[in-house]
Amino acid sequence: MADNEYAKADVLVSTQWVADNLQRTDKIRIVESNEDVLLYATGHIPNAVHIDWVADLNDSIRRDYLDEDQFAALLSRSGIGNDTTVVFYGDKNNWWATYAFWVFKLFGHEDCRIMNGGRQKWIAEGRELVKDKPSYPAADYKPAARADYKIRAFRDQVLAHVNAGQPLVDVRSPQEFSGELLHMPGSPQEGALRGGHIKGAASVPWSRAVAEDGTFKTADDLRAIYEGEKGLSPDRNVIAYCRIGERSSHTWFVLTYLLGYPNVRNYDGSWTEWGNLVGVPIENPSRTKS
Template sequence: MSDYAHPDVLVSTDWAAEHLDDTDHVRFVEANEDVLLYKTGHLPNAVNVDWVQDLQDDTVRDFIDAEQFADLCSRMGIEEDTKVVFYGDKNNWWACYAFWVFKLYGHADCAVMDGGRKKWEQEGRAMTTDTPDFAETDYPVPESADPSIRAFRKEVEEHMQRDGPMVDVRSPEEFKGEITHVPGLPEESSMRPGHIPGARNVPWARAANDEDGTFRPRAELAEIYEGEEGLDAGDDTIAYCRIGERSSHTWFVLTYLLGFDQVKNYDGSWTEWGNLVGAPIETGEAGS
């Protein structure tokens, strides 16, 4: 993993195994799609962050605020200089989402365990159902969320108008605006199918090796995003999906593995854009 642009944001399962007990400096955070998975077994000394219960506001469609973030970190015994290592199910999809939220609030030392749960389990490494209990810390409340990695609707509109590069990481069927998977079911999340005009389509999971959940080597990632799709590491780029979680995985890949200068995750994503009255929509294949 050393040839990635920022290899320091990845740790191997070997590294993790050696640091499980280094709880004064390292906190392993499991983040899964499945709410019960942590309870069935997890890395020793790992805590659980649930994207619904812990990272999202109960009422407003938004993330937890700065105070709630500080409270979450304090409860997990995280301090400002703790190295927080995220891992989880589904090729680290939700781990990247949690990583993104931690970066949004400026936590300095964040990493992802390459391969996530899948690789750890494949290697037959230690798992436990014991929930660790760390002394509560007093994590300082961040001043504000970092706007440089999050795009809001207005910004996406302006980005589209000046033909800024965008990557839509949903499935080709969602991207093209074909009616989704089951005939006879109303589209529950968006009034209109399709994609934001000008967006390229790279399904998020292409960035991962399906066998063990690790990220693809840099050369292969470069071939996909820069070679096939013509994205440029020097351009401001926006990634989106349906609610902004799959795209946080792609945000991670572009930012840290390929070294793009400026990538934003549009977490409003298709569930916002596809419901806006009058918003421009393109269907079919990506334009050339």
Template sequence: MSEYAHPEALVDTSWVADHLNDSNVRLIEADEDVLLYEVGHIPGAVKLDWHVDVQNPLSRDFVDQEGLEKLFSKWGITNDTTIVLYGDRNNWYAAYSYWLFTQYGHKNLKLINGGRTKWEAEGRPYTKEVPHYEATTYHAQPADESIRAFRDQVLAGLNDSNVRLIDVRSPQEYSGELLHMVNYPQEGAQRAGHIPGAKNIPWAVTANADGTFKSAEELSEIYKNKDITPDKNIVSYCRIGERSAHTWFVLTRLLGFENVRNYDGSWTEWGSLVRSPIER
């Protein structure tokens, strides 16, 4: 993994197996399918339920600084703990969590390259035992929203020649052929299509069949062919921000792009806004 701009952002399954009893490492499983953890998880891992644990119940936003501090403290995480994230769907929600935790300033963050898919394929152990850790007092920094895009910023960027929008959804969603993803009605919008000028680079093209990331050379070629280069200001989006966080991770951690933001409002917001421009 030394070929990537920030190889320290990834660990392989062998590294995880060697650190299962490391008290300074906390494994966090974040899945799209929230029932998978109960079916079996990597020993020592805690469960992050994205629908509950990091959502503000009264607004469409994330937990605030205090909320994250309480969550990490409950899991026995300190500011020096190495957090290792993984999940299903080639780490959709693991990458989303990485992006969120980065906003609050946690330094030692890593993804398991290949996530659950690779761990399972190698026949590595799972457990149903839920770990319990002694509570700590975690201190988060105020949210750094420079890696997060909001709708007004996206709208203003439509007339900026240095801004590049990446729609990481499927070609059918991008074209407007598909309004609602199958089995995801909660991610719906009033209209189908894409944000004007957005390039369609589905998140899945960055992954190998075993769930690991493609090589730096392959990844660079994918984006360069769509005029996505490090000198541009880049905004990625999908429907709710989890797939586009995966792309944010690829661009910033694997390729070293510095000006990338994730528009987590994504299509569920944009596709329902009054007078927001769309293309099909």
């Protein structure tokens, strides 16, 4: 695999590809998903629908994602059918776009893609933004049963993973990893009682996978980071985690689709769960005793 030859290159589309296909609303749906849930209203790609990571993708009561019926309703009102090509993009280097992508994959939606470079690149190129909200005929969406086990890890599975000496990737900031900070700078504190990281985890901040223009780094550059620096390899089972599973969905996407790792799971319980569990193995370099 050479420089830009990603393992599953067709999962990425360019801003030009999106511009060329904006009118193909019968086959393609552009989806914007941002950390800033108000950003869509200030201007978005023409014909793009908005999927709110809080209101649309998460259950309003339990710490979990929407169920099959809720997912079907969301896609139906967004005009997305089972055979629709869904192209995600958003702010923060597609951080939340990959999160939405990951949730769609929990339900097995077949054709999901990411617009390489996200909002940043679209705007930098001077491309059109509009404020009008599109309306599409309701689709008849029939979701597969949510298959969490394929790409999602739960706490007991993570503990077994740690005890087996399998690789974990902590994608948070170095300060969160070291235990110096309990949460991401600028984000709300979500209640972790302990700082540090899961025992044995490697620190690879999620943003290292992205170039200055918001596009993903080349395959060679990505392998240099994850394999050359951290010793990961495609034949290992890998779990990625962060604070609530959003940043780690970006790393899950990179390892799974760009580098072709077949067994990568996202631990969305992440540090807000692990940092509150009793008796689990934690390493905290900021303290003399963990």
